[in-house]
Amino acid sequence: MSATFRPSDVVDFLVIGAGAAGGVMAKELSTAGFRVVVLEQGPYLTEKDYRHDEIRYTYQAGLTNDTKVQPITYRKNESEPAKLAKAIMYGRQVGGGSVHFTANYWRFHESDFEERSQFGEVPGAGLADWPIKYADLEPYYTKAEYDLGISGLGGANPFEGPRSKPYPLPPMPVKSSGVLFDRATKKLGLHPYPAPMAILSQPYQGRAACVNCGFCEYFGCEVRAKSSTLVSVIPVAEKTGKCEIRPNSYVRKIETDVQGRATGAVYFDANRREIFQRAKAVVVCANGAETARLLLISKSKRFPDGLANSSGLVGKYLMWDTGGLAMGLFEHPLNEYKGIQVTRVIHDYYKADPKRGFYGGAGLDARFNYYPANFALQGMPPDAPKWGAEYKKMLSTYFTHTMTVLSHSSSLPQLRNSISLDTDVKDSWGLPAMRVTFDFHPDDVATLKWALAKQLEILEAAGAKKTWASGTAVEESMPSVHLMGTCRMGNDPKQSVVDRYNRAHDVPNLLIVDGSSFVTAARQQPTATIQALAYRGADFAIQAAKKA
Amino acid sequence: MQTTRRLWLSQCVGIVALADIAAAQQHAHEAVQSSTPPPFRTLDPATAAEIDAITSQIVPSTDGPGAREAGVIYFIDRALSTFDVDKREAYRTGMAAVQKKRQELFPGSTKIAALTNEQQIQLVQGIEATDFFELLRTHTLYGFLGNPSYGGNRDHIGWKLIGFEDRMVFQPPFGYYDGEQK
Ligand SMILES: Cc1cc2nc3c(=O)[nH]c(=O)nc-3n(C[C@H](O)[C@H](O)[C@H](O)COP(=O)(O)OP(=O)(O)OC[C@H]3O[C@@H](n4cnc5c(N)ncnc54)[C@H](O)[C@@H]3O)c2cc1C
Ligand code: SF4
Numbered sequence: 161m162s163a164t165f166r167p168s169d170v171v172d173f174l175v176i177g178a179g180a181a182g183g184v185m186a187k188e189l190s191t192a193g194f195r196v197v198v199l200e201q202g203p204y205l206t207e208k209d210y211r212h213d214e215i216r217y218t219y220q221a222g223l224t225n226d227t228k229v230q231p232i233t234y235r236k237n238e239s240e241p242a243k244l245a246k247a248i249m250y251g252r253q254v255g256g257g258s259v260h261f262t263a264n265y266w267r268f269h270e271s272d273f274e275e276r277s278q279f280g281e282v283p284g285a286g287l288a289d290w291p292i293k294y295a296d297l298e299p300y301y302t303k304a305e306y307d308l309g310i311s312g313l314g315g316a317n318p319f320e321g322p323r324s325k326p327y328p329l330p331p332m333p334v335k336s337s338g339v340l341f342d343r344a345t346k347k348l349g350l351h352p353y354p355a356p357m358a359i360l361s362q363p364y365q366g367r368a369a370c371v372n373c374g375f376c377e378y379f380g381c382e383v384r385a386k387s388s389t390l391v392s393v394i395p396v397a398e399k400t401g402k403c404e405i406r407p408n409s410y411v412r413k414i415e416t417d418v419q420g421r422a423t424g425a426v427y428f429d430a431n432r433r434e435i436f437q438r439a440k441a442v443v444v445c446a447n448g449a450e451t452a453r454l455l456l457i458s459k460s461k462r463f464p465d466g467l468a469n470s471s472g473l474v475g476k477y478l479m480w481d482t483g484g485l486a487m488g489l490f491e492h493p494l495n496e497y498k499g500i501q502v503t504r505v506i507h508d509y510y511k512a513d514p515k516r517g518f519y520g521g522a523g524l525d526a527r528f529n530y531y532p533a534n535f536a537l538q539g540m541p542p543d544a545p546k547w548g549a550e551y552k553k554m555l556s557t558y559f560t561h562t563m564t565v566l567s568h569s570s571s572l573p574q575l576r577n578s579i580s581l582d583t584d585v586k587d588s589w590g591l592p593a594m595r596v597t598f599d600f601h602p603d604d605v606a607t608l609k610w611a612l613a614k615q616l617e618i619l620e621a622a623g624a625k626k627t628w629a630s631g632t633a634v635e636e637s638m639p640s641v642h643l644m645g646t647c648r649m650g651n652d653p654k655q656s657v658v659d660r661y662n663r664a665h666d667v668p669n670l671l672i673v674d675g676s677s678f679v680t681a682a683r684q685q686p687t688a689t690i691q692a693l694a695y696r697g698a699d700f701a702i703q704a705a706k707k708a
Numbered sequence: 709m710q711t712t713r714r715l716w717l718s719q720c721v722g723i724v725a726l727a728d729i730a731a732a733q734q735h736a737h738e739a740v741q742s743s744t745p746p747p748f749r750t751l752d753p754a755t756a757a758e759i760d761a762i763t764s765q766i767v768p769s770t771d772g773p774g775a776r777e778a779g780v781i782y783f784i785d786r787a788l789s790t791f792d793v794d795k796r797e798a799y800r801t802g803m804a805a806v807q808k809k810r811q812e813l814f815p816g817s818t819k820i821a822a823l824t825n826e827q828q829i830q831l832v833q834g835i836e837a838t839d840f841f842e843l844l845r846t847h848t849l850y851g852f853l854g855n856p857s858y859g860g861n862r863d864h865i866g867w868k869l870i871g872f873e874d875r876m877v878f879q880p881p882f883g884y885y886d887g888e889q890k
Contacts, residue, residue, distance in 0.1 A: 211855075212855070212874070213854075213855045213857070214850075214854050215854040215855055219846075219850055220791055333880040333886075334880075335880075335882055335883065335886055336881075336882060336884060336885035336886045336887075339885040339886050339888070371876060371877040371878070372878040372880070372882070373875075373876050373877065382876070492883070492885065493871070493883050493884050494882075494884065494885060495882045496883070497872060499878060499880070499882055532853035532854070532867060532870055533849045533850045533852070533853040535870070536849040536852070536870070537846060537849050546836070547766040547832065547836070548765065548768065548829070548832075549768050549770045549771070551766075551767075552767050552771075552774065556869050556871065559871055559872065560870070560871040560872075560883075
């Protein structure tokens with residue numbers, strides 16, 4: 161049923177990247193009657209290709225970008241030489257990061273869109289209000305939750321903005337980590353609630369419910385219960401007969417005409433042949449890191465500094481997946497390796513408060529995201545032996561008796577943090593490698609430390625026999641998996657890359673819809689907001705295209 | 709995300725070649741089926757015995773089977789002939805440095821495998837801060853606790869030790885505390 165188009169066909173929309181946002185775009189545009197081609201650099205895998213194989217999905221690149229073929233360089237700041245490092249990680253296949261993500265599905269709070277007005281200026285940072293408010297996005301959050309299949313308990317998080325509908329599915333079964341977290345946080349006067357997850361707690365739209373297999377984060381779901389775009393919206397798009405998903409298609413340039421309008425894109429196919437696909441409009445959904453890189457590579461006479469970059473802000477204000485880890489050992493078995501990763505959350509410490517003396521806040525969750533070998537390598541306390549008889553003995557109880565409280569904390573937008581093109585390193589297709597420049601703001605570190613104290617307090621209140629925690633060095637947080645900023649949204653074309661509808665200020669028929677348009681990083685878990693922006697962006701693109 | 713694991717992940721890069729993985733799995737199956745140990749593909753038996761002596765200190769066979777019984781050395785051999793071909797050089801130079809250390813600590817000794825248990829422990833203490841030991845430890849634990857189709861974790865020895873059950877479907881309650889709740 162899936163359509164096939166020729167490169168010479170001028171399709172209505174060319175979508176670049178079939179990930180969390182691209183999948184939504186494909187479905188919305190094709191069901192509205194438009195002809196859509198989606199170019200995805202990664203392969204088209206399905207549930208039959210996935211395995212419970214820790215070696216393949218954590219030791220090897222598995223479902224994520226492979227720095228052997230697409231190297232990345234990293235430096236803390238401009239004065240350092242950039243060195244090869246896997247600083248950034250994302251899903252590289254049809255479905256993108258929605259295939260292997262942990263599936264935490266948090267709406268942003270009302271305050272997230274107005275932090276500059278509410279909190280004030282932060283020295284050294286470019287904190288700004290979004291040009292849209294929570295109320296603008298609320299209908300689209302709801303649409304995403306129903307279209308994709310999200311489990312949760314509406315209204316259970318007292319800090320969340322108003323919602324027009326409850327979740328379509330009840331919460332997932334609570335794990336031992338969730339029970340311990342629930343008890344402890346209530347004892348401390350906090351407000352735990354069931355984690356909203358992009359995972360089916362019951363059968364939904366022809367898909368089966370989760371079977372609690374446990375191989376979830378980093379893995380593709382073998383029963384189609386994880387609500388990736390691969391199993392939810394992409395099949396709907398293909399069924400229209402108007403949408404072609406073209407895998408193994410690595411876009412190397414977005415082309416423009418003399419008027420400065422996008423005309424399509426050149427990509428390498430599986431045999432590394434260059435092909436030009438024509439289109440009336442282009443939608444870039446290549447994520448918060450690759451989108452900026454592609455725009456910077458798409459230089460032309462008319463756009464000498466890269467496409468849509470008259471502001472000079474393409475690639476700037478990169479924000480990071482920031483968070484710290486606290487672990488606790490308990491008397492009885494938790495068997496946390498069974499089931500999904502996260503079942504309980506608190507947002508009591510979410511909002512920034514000037515009284516703390518620094519900007520920032522965090523959402524905390526109860527979880528376990530270790531698999532057997534990873535736990536043995538990295539899950540044990542720092543004071544434990546790393547090998548030998550005693551180590552072996554500890555492993556036999558620690559794996560089943562340990563849980564994590566993780567913080568998801570703020571990451572300030574800073575002009576000096578960026579995605580740019582490496583001047584020396586090329587990828588295996590000869591394109592400039594991605595260069596990441598990133599360091600924490602002092603307030604990011606202050607927030608991490610402050611949150612870690614709260615995390616340990618919770619574990620102790622839960623009765624942990626022993627606790628330990630991660631450090632706060634930026635190197636410990638790599639690779640970043642939440643890719644935000646780099647094509648900031650705003651009303652002023654001099655201060656932003658896209659407008660309030662995700663249209664590029666400089667190119668009228670170019671949309672940029674993914675993590676890159678984020679103005680602030682909230683408290684991580686960006687995917688719900690990325691997808692709400694995609695539903696909203698599609699809505700406006702459809703209206704505009706129908707008028708034209 | 710879980711930070712310390714990410715740090716570790718950022719340091720390890722492997723070649724993903726489906727054909728290689730299939731080849732490794734094929735060999736693993738052969739290994740499981742035959743009663744005689746499978747032939748090595750990359751390592752020579754003498755080197756394999758030396759590496760095995762070290763990995764058997766990482767997860768020793770005290771109080772039950774360890775790295776040796778789990779077939780970790782066969783996992784390492786497969787890794788070095790498939791997805792970790794590019795780590796062969798690290799093994800070559802790494803093992804040479806370990807042998808040098810052995811000479812230093814125990815003049816007159818000839819092989820790691822021939823050292824006493826106490827001497828082997830002392831040797832590992834002497835190399836535990838090196839990058840090569842970190843690689844060995846990583847391979848050992850993946851071989852001990854990873855999917856048995858790669859040649860290690862024989863009879864689920866590693867999984868049994870840590871209390872991991874290999875099942876596709878689990879029903880709540882999963883643990884003690886959520887059971888208590890019901
Ligand atoms: C291990 C892990 C756990 C995570 N857990 C969570 C979580 O619990 N909650 C949460 O909210 N987020 C989570 N995330 C992040 C989540 O995956 C991303 O936020 C989300 O997928 C981003 O959506 P996107 O549409 O912006 O980009 P992506 O989903 O990354 O999609 C971009 C797509 O574009 C393709 N592409 C890129 N460049 C090109 C090109 N030049 N040509 C063709 N195709 C291209 C990519 O291959 C990819 O498929 C997690 C990520 C990881 C890695
Ligand atoms: S835990 Fe559930 S959603 Fe996750 S991969 Fe397993 S069955 Fe799928």
